[in-house]
Amino acid sequence: VLWLIALVLQTTTVGNSADLRARFEADAAHPRLILMLSPT
C-alpha cells in the first residue's frame, strides 16, 4: 500500500503558478475554475 501511495505522489505533477497564465489562455475556449487552496 505504501508503495502505491508513493507512486501516486510521484506521478502527480504540480507546476509553477507562473505558468498558469499560459495554460489559462490555451484553454480560453473552455469554462475554467481557479481554486486558491492551502494544502494542509
Add this chain to the structure above:
Amino acid sequence: VSTVQSEVLAKIPSKDLRAYFVWLPILKNDDLAAARASAARFPDPRITHFWDGDKALGWALGELLKLPSREQGHAHGVAWDAYLLYAPGVHWKKTPPMPTFWMHQLWGADELAPLLDGAKFREQVETVVKKK
C-alpha cells in the same frame, strides 16, 4: 476544496470544464511536499495543479478581488480559500481577469462575494458549461 470536488466536479462530468488547483503556503505546514500530497487526492484529468510558493498569484488575485488586508504594510489580502469561475472567452492580459463568478470562505469578505456553497457554485458552473 472537498466541497468543490464532491458538489461541482463530481456532479458535472463535462470534459469541457478545466480546473486549476493553485496551492499556496498559508498555514504553518504548507510547502511544496504538502501541495504534492494534497494534489494526489484529486486525480481528475480535468484538474491541473500549481504551486504558488511566493504567493504572487495569491497577492494579484487578492488585489483584483479587493480582499481585506490581514498584514501591516499590505493594502489588500491574499486570495486563498477562494473559488473562481471563468466563462469561455475571458482572457488573461497583464493581470488576472475578474472572474465571471466567485465564492470564498474568507473572514471579512462577505460583502464582496458569497460564502462558498457547493450547490450554488455548481449552478453557476452548470450555467456557464451549458452556454458554451
